[in-house]
Amino acid sequence: MCRYPVRKRLSAPWASVPGVAASAIRFEHVSKDYASEQGRGAGDGAAVHDLTLDVHEHEVLVLVGPSGCGKSTTLRMANRLVEPTSGRILLEGEDVTTADPVTLRRRIGYVIQNVGLFPHRTVAQNVATVPKLLGWDRRRTAARVEELLDLVGLDPARYAKRFPHELSGGERQRVGVARALATDPPVLLMDEPFGAVDPVGRRRLQTEFARIQRAVGTTVMLVTHDIDEAVRMGDRVAVLSTGAHVEQLASPLDVVARPASPAVADLVGRGRMARLLALGRLERDDLAEVASEAIPAPTRAGAGDGASTVTLGADAASVPLGTELGDVLASFVGRPDGRLAVTDEGRTIGWVTPTSVLEALRRLTEHPVDGAPTVTQAPGRAPDAEQDPVGTLPT
Numbered sequence: 001m002c003r004y005p006v007r008k009r010l011s012a013p014w015a016s017v018p019g020v021a022a023s024a025i026r027f028e029h030v031s032k033d034y035a036s037e038q039g040r041g042a043g044d045g046a047a048v049h050d051l052t053l054d055v056h057e058h059e060v061l062v063l064v065g066p067s068g069c070g071k072s073t074t075l076r077m078a079n080r081l082v083e084p085t086s087g088r089i090l091l092e093g094e095d096v097t098t099a100d101p102v103t104l105r106r107r108i109g110y111v112i113q114n115v116g117l118f119p120h121r122t123v124a125q126n127v128a129t130v131p132k133l134l135g136w137d138r139r140r141t142a143a144r145v146e147e148l149l150d151l152v153g154l155d156p157a158r159y160a161k162r163f164p165h166e167l168s169g170g171e172r173q174r175v176g177v178a179r180a181l182a183t184d185p186p187v188l189l190m191d192e193p194f195g196a197v198d199p200v201g202r203r204r205l206q207t208e209f210a211r212i213q214r215a216v217g218t219t220v221m222l223v224t225h226d227i228d229e230a231v232r233m234g235d236r237v238a239v240l241s242t243g244a245h246v247e248q249l250a251s252p253l254d255v256v257a258r259p260a261s262p263a264v265a266d267l268v269g270r271g272r273m274a275r276l277l278a279l280g281r282l283e284r285d286d287l288a289e290v291a292s293e294a295i296p297a298p299t300r301a302g303a304g305d306g307a308s309t310v311t312l313g314a315d316a317a318s319v320p321l322g323t324e325l326g327d328v329l330a331s332f333v334g335r336p337d338g339r340l341a342v343t344d345e346g347r348t349i350g351w352v353t354p355t356s357v358l359e360a361l362r363r364l365t366e367h368p369v370d371g372a373p374t375v376t377q378a379p380g381r382a383p384d385a386e387q388d389p390v391g392t393l394p395t
């Protein structure tokens with residue numbers, strides 16, 4: 001699932017087994033029961049109950065689910081801010097419960113829900129926390145701090161010397177992201193990292209972050225309760241319910257197109273078609289007509305040498321294979337003939353019509369995962385599940 005496996009580290013014994021994705025973090029039958037540890041009996045149910053989950057090297061794995069379902073607890077166990085009640089957690093094959101927590105946390109970047117900046121340190125000092133621990137010299141640290149502040153959209157000249165209480169919530173959160181990226185850690189844990197940022201800034205940060213992650217190959221475990229953030233950011237998405245029970249672990253497209261349980265269907269239900277249009281891509285099977293022989297792609301007047309020149313929008317003559325379905329649909333606007341050429345490597349390979357897009361949506365939603373029926377509604381779901389953060393264990 002790795003898109004750009006830049007980092008070659010590792011690793012674990014199973015890393016070399018062909019066809020098996022190397023595991024950066026592995027949860028093995030992990031449980032966390034705060035109540036029983038605090039002597040309050042087991043009546044509340046465990047925050048995390050018997051979780052087994054692999055985070056593959058270089059991937060972004062997103063945990064998404066309602067408030068109180070155990071997302072933060074799961075994340076915090078990976079760097080030992082929370083100790084599991086039972087089970088094992090392996091970081092690159094090494095049991096974290098036997099690792100020195102301080103050394104462990106230098107290997108793992110962490111962006112905390114509600115930020116957690118040091119209040120008496122400036123923005124620059126906050127970002128420089130781990131470089132300082134690692135003994136970087138002043139010039140290297142300063143250059144890195146400046147680079148990271150730029151990256152998260154905070155002008156160093158304006159922000160470097162401010163203290164956290166002199167920032168907005170969204171600005172604080174961006175400093176948190178910059179701090180976690182400072183030493184380019186191989187594993188990054190992110191708990192609602194963009195939660196307090198406004199929608200436009202959030203989109204920008206998500207895109208920027210995805211770009212950095214792809215370039216550097218960081219393994220990321222990201223927690224959110226926002227399904228759109230989950231499908232936008234994740235290589236894989238784990239949908240959790242109470243007790244960190246894994247309802248579905250699949251690609252973003254699978255989760256949206258083929259929810260595996262009523263809880264997942266409930267989560268993706270609203271706006272599902274819009275999400276599918278953004279996630280689904282035009283495939284060869286969707287063509288309404290196939291060209292008898294490949295012909296050069298149509299070009300716009302004055303658009304240069306042509307063969308690979310393809311534009312989207314109302315005046316587009318063609319779309320390449322692999323275009324987002326939503327963009328294909330948009331390309332029909334203002335085209336009364338309702339027909340669009342499809343190109344592959346600069347050659348027209350056939351045509352699509354608006355009906356082709358509907359067929360593509362049908363294709364996406366009709367094939368069940370592992371033989372399980374696709375769930376499109378959430379019948380009989382406990383109506384107050386989200387208001388009951390403690391709840392009971394899943395049966």
Ligand SMILES: Nc1ncnc2c1ncn2[C@@H]1O[C@H](COP(=O)(O)OP(=O)(O)OP(=O)(O)O)[C@@H](O)[C@H]1O
Nearest residue numbers: 034047066067068069070071072073074225389390
């Ligand atoms: N230190 C603690 N002591 C006792 N119970 C706790 C503690 N921390 C969390 N819990 C409980 O464990 C459950 C899971 O909490 P957790 O913080 O992991 O949820 P979450 O999925 O991150 O929720 P949110 O989306 O609201 O951040 C909740 O029922 C919570 O009340």
Ligand SMILES: [Mg+2]
Nearest residue numbers: 071072073113
């Ligand atoms: Mg949380």
